[in-house]
Amino acid sequence: MKRVVVGLSGGVDSSVAAYLLKEQGYEVIGLFMKNWHDDSVTISNECPWLEDSNDALLVAEKLGIPFQTVDLSEQYKEKIVDYMFNEYEQGRTPNPDVLCNREIKFDVFMKIALSLGADYVATGHYCRKGEIEVGGKPVYQLLAGKDGNKDQSYFLCQLSQEQLAKSLFPIGELTKPEVREIATKLDLVTAEKKDSQGLCFIGKVRLPEFLQQQLQPKEGLIYEIEANSSLYNQEQPIFNSLEEKLAFESKGISYTSESGKIVGKHQGAHYFTIGQRKGLNVGGTKEALFIIATDVKTNAIYTGQGANHPGLFKKTLRVQPSEIHWIREDLALKNGETMQVMARIRYRQALQKATLYQFESGLYVSFDEPQSAITEGQFVAWNIDDELVGSGVIS
Template sequence: MARVVVGLSGGVDSSVAAALLLEQGHEVIGMFMRNWHDESVTINNECPWIDDSNDAMLVAEKLGIPFQVIDLSAEYKERIVEYMFAEYQAGRTPNPDVLCNREIKFDIFLDAAMRIGADFVATGHYCRKTETTHPDFGTLYRLLAGKDPNKDQSYFLCQLNQQQLSKALFPIGELLKPEVRDKARELGLVTAEKKDSQGLCFVGKVKLPDFLQQQLQVKPGKVIEIPETVAIEKFNHARRTLNELEASCYEPHYAASEGIPVADHQ
């Protein structure tokens, strides 16, 4: 069977993914990615990396598999956080979760797994993959939605290329979330009742304005309605992006464009 490195996040999904691979007879290694450890921007210290790491370690001990922590915080800051800042500064809403999968989990993390002899990496994503043979291109991989329509995460993996997909396993893709929790309870895993993670990938629930103000320059601006009417005299420019709901208006407003020069009307 294959040697598989599982990205143990400290959550129930990756825990059960590791357990299922063991049941299938694979050699399984648990690896926790330490990608963020600045708790100054998290809400009530939620999603602290050390708690997640401890839970991942306890799961590995329960399953009897090797466990290690890999520090990718520098790469995460360079590839994800700085990208976020740049997008918000340009007035665009970024999607760090999609980028995190492409650049961190299935690039840097995948490379680290390959260096220790892994055949595949596995995660706790709710998605599936299939493979077909093309007469000209050989084996082709398709990313499919997970069986659970309420938890499908295939969108967040939409930028994986063929090489990345060829090395990826998604063991819980055929399960519903309640089935995953039932399996964790059956195995006595510490993560069985743990709440799902929320917020920014590997950072958790953050005070986004405070997070952005670490680097972005806040400047005043105007929201111009169509026709040209000043709806809001001033707002924090760096915190509003295209397509983002403007909650400070009495009625719903969305940003259609940004930076278009419009003359002031008295």
């Protein structure tokens, strides 16, 4: 009997994952991760982790599996929260869920599980694991979940072969309604529980309020750029190489206070992100204002009217050499090589046709169609068919 430690989060997905593993004959241990107890940063008066750990305990009792809680709040603060504040301060928008999987669930948590003699760690992610042989060695694949509406492979886009080797995703072949049905039949306390929203594992957090407790407000101006601005009709320079052209396309437009008109004030450019519409508190425009750029150095926010404003769209993005990550190391591109892929720049976005270009200066992802709100600090992930093969931080 192989031993599996399941990350029981107190939600329906991990509950059913634990049940399925038990049915398959594994020795299952439930482990709840407590990731936050810093009272100096109040998150909300509710205490979701207490409720969640209680639900996880009830599920473990019902399934007849041993259960314990591990406190990872120190590592979580250092690897996720501090990193997030630092990124926002520099005007980037991090993805805490992707980081949480790479740094906490499949690293710190996995090491604890293996120290308990586990052969595998399992989670309630909607994705699947495949195994093939390349050059006589086993290679693990990260495959999309069967439920196209819930596929969560994107959140695991930073995992390594070592991490995948020790991972199991028991509900990857099921749809969400099927998972709920199993939980209902078993009369699990989590059967009807809503999916958690908010920061990975912290629970009911409203991000702007969370950031304001660490990053000081700083009043600045909001500018509006007209859709017919001459900035969008400039002639392209003549490029000496494809790399030069891609570098130019990935940079986007530099806005200054002369580029548009002042339409309002804000409390700090570092609280805002590209593509954001809510929270600007500027009225009187025909269409909603969307953020097309932020500048934390000058503390300025640039906006444009409507979801089709030309300032929102770009065809190409760059990933710095140190930020390129291949799950399938055997497919990694060498300098000068290209690859046709399907890529996405955020969770739940439909996969888009794109070409990867690898140079010494980094990896360029060039989309067939311009993409809205390509945001620095977020992750781009690329697929071949239903396999996620690599990812990187948008720079």
